[in-house]
Amino acid sequence: MAVAEQQPLPPLARPAESRVPTVIVDDVHIVYTVYGAGTGKGSATAALSRMLSKKRRSTNVRRVHAVRGVSFTAYRGEAVGIIGSNGSGKSTLLKAIAGLLPVESGKIYTDGQPSLLGVNAAMMNDLTGATNVVLGGLAMGMTREEIRARYKGIVDFSGINEKGDFISLPMRTYSSGMSARLRFSIAAAKNHDVLMIDEALATGDRAFQRRSEARIQELRKEAGTVFLVSHNNKSIRDTCDRVVWVEHGVMRMDGPTEEVLTAYEEHTGK
Amino acid sequence: MSTVSETTHNGAVAVGAPPVPSDDAGLSPAQLAAKYGLTVSGARPGLLEYTRLLWGRRHFINEFAKARTAAQYTQARLGQLWQVMTPLLNAAVYYLIFGLLIGTSRGVDNFIAFLVTGVFIFTFTQSSVLAGVRAISGNLGLIRALHFPRASMPIAFTLMQLQQLLMSMFVLIAIVLMTGEVPDASWLLAIPALAVQFVFNTGLALIVARLGSKMTDLAQLMPFLLRTWMYMSGVMYSISKLTATAPPAVRIFLDVNPAAIYIDLMRFSLIDSVTSAQMPNHVWALAVVWAVLVGVGGYIYFWKAEESYGRG
Numbered sequence: 112m113a114v115a116e117q118q119p120l121p122p123l124a125r126p127a128e129s130r131v132p133t134v135i136v137d138d139v140h141i142v143y144t145v146y147g148a149g150t151g152k153g154s155a156t157a158a159l160s161r162m163l164s165k166k167r168r169s170t171n172v173r174r175v176h177a178v179r180g181v182s183f184t185a186y187r188g189e190a191v192g193i194i195g196s197n198g199s200g201k202s203t204l205l206k207a208i209a210g211l212l213p214v215e216s217g218k219i220y221t222d223g224q225p226s227l228l229g230v231n232a233a234m235m236n237d238l239t240g241a242t243n244v245v246l247g248g249l250a251m252g253m254t255r256e257e258i259r260a261r262y263k264g265i266v267d268f269s270g271i272n273e274k275g276d277f278i279s280l281p282m283r284t285y286s287s288g289m290s291a292r293l294r295f296s297i298a299a300a301k302n303h304d305v306l307m308i309d310e311a312l313a314t315g316d317r318a319f320q321r322r323s324e325a326r327i328q329e330l331r332k333e334a335g336t337v338f339l340v341s342h343n344n345k346s347i348r349d350t351c352d353r354v355v356w357v358e359h360g361v362m363r364m365d366g367p368t369e370e371v372l373t374a375y376e377e378h379t380g381k
Numbered sequence: 382m383s384t385v386s387e388t389t390h391n392g393a394v395a396v397g398a399p400p401v402p403s404d405d406a407g408l409s410p411a412q413l414a415a416k417y418g419l420t421v422s423g424a425r426p427g428l429l430e431y432t433r434l435l436w437g438r439r440h441f442i443n444e445f446a447k448a449r450t451a452a453q454y455t456q457a458r459l460g461q462l463w464q465v466m467t468p469l470l471n472a473a474v475y476y477l478i479f480g481l482l483i484g485t486s487r488g489v490d491n492f493i494a495f496l497v498t499g500v501f502i503f504t505f506t507q508s509s510v511l512a513g514v515r516a517i518s519g520n521l522g523l524i525r526a527l528h529f530p531r532a533s534m535p536i537a538f539t540l541m542q543l544q545q546l547l548m549s550m551f552v553l554i555a556i557v558l559m560t561g562e563v564p565d566a567s568w569l570l571a572i573p574a575l576a577v578q579f580v581f582n583t584g585l586a587l588i589v590a591r592l593g594s595k596m597t598d599l600a601q602l603m604p605f606l607l608r609t610w611m612y613m614s615g616v617m618y619s620i621s622k623l624t625a626t627a628p629p630a631v632r633i634f635l636d637v638n639p640a641a642i643y644i645d646l647m648r649f650s651l652i653d654s655v656t657s658a659q660m661p662n663h664v665w666a667l668a669v670v671w672a673v674l675v676g677v678g679g680y681i682y683f684w685k686a687e688e689s690y691g692r693g
Contacts, residue, residue, distance in 0.1 A: 222418070
């Protein structure tokens, strides 16, 4: 494993500007433990025999080594794209940075609490869009006044009301694109130190993608760090200045967007 | 095509690695993190810091409880009316079975008020526990999407049950008045009685929320445990009458049951014929001790696993 030892810290390159690190990933390994993976039987008798034979549970437990020794440091004001084929460990890595998955070994240091915005980040589907805006804002620690001031901005940004008064309908009536847009709008309303976006923009339409790219640029200017996982190389090119390429849980490349994307496109045969 | 062997042999190629300030170059990741005040991701804050964070989310807790209560019956045609109908129908069912068919009422004055008080007060604890079990496991989407002290969830769900109980209290007071009770100063005791019960329920919800987040089977098991608890708590019979001839051990066991204590306190405050003679000794002290013990203990127990909620 050349990667792990290779770079606990990136080599000294351009020392002139002083940059503040916001996320330090230090030789991180992530291992999933999957229960009930062995037999594939979900029946009651299978569950019962599992309970009875608890002593030798090893047959049922599979360990998946999803991330193997990744290290990098992200700095304030950076937009870092994370690329790699499906199942290469990108989302797992982001979840660990957000503190939602424990690491097997290694350490992840972050500035404040990173926020992860994923495709499956469901909000409260039985409540209206408007209630979700208020509750989401309060949960993120905004005050009532802040939310009142930004409410219109959030709704306009999401574009939910473009086709009628949808914000007062329960979120379960929204299309997947609409709820993804509203989620992003709520999360992006606050200035995050570290915001991670896991393909959450993929479902939005073109106009919304343009708005969110502009918002990502704003968040970066406000001295935040943005991580973007995407299979759309164009949106990575448009938003990121640095790209980390993960394959089979190992970091293959880390560098300026153009160089890494060129190598990646060569690799995938585009 | 990339294979594992290819990846591991080639290793990563770092091109144009990002610049670092020259004086940071020699630092290890841990030292660098310490220098810029970075913290380990997902670490659990200290108890005081956690409490401070939780207090900062008080509006969220309140709004969440309000929004959920409002959304609860949106699928039903009668809507919010069910908030009153549900306890009323519950009371009617128990009255039919235990009052008319079995006739437990023998020996209890004003059995209707006695029974309805018991049902409503026990339901408050029961529904807090049932909501608490699913407070974490049923809201993983929200928990994984946003960062907030997780104790907000069980507390918000207990608050919801309190709002529901306050609706039921109007029904209760109406029933109690109809059965001929006269409002007096002792009715004011209902407020502290509810306050201590709320603290107790919150602690209990926190405990089962942590248990339920790991053992998902608990949500299936809980209704049976709660029903057993209800039958032991003197909801539809008078414990003091039942235990008059019982051995002291049984009597003490039934008397220190917190649910029975909170039910007794409410009956004492609302119903004239329930006098302090029928209540166990030091009943107020026991009520407060239970609330503090379970409230504080549950809070600490929940906080201990704060970093593990929503993981995996």
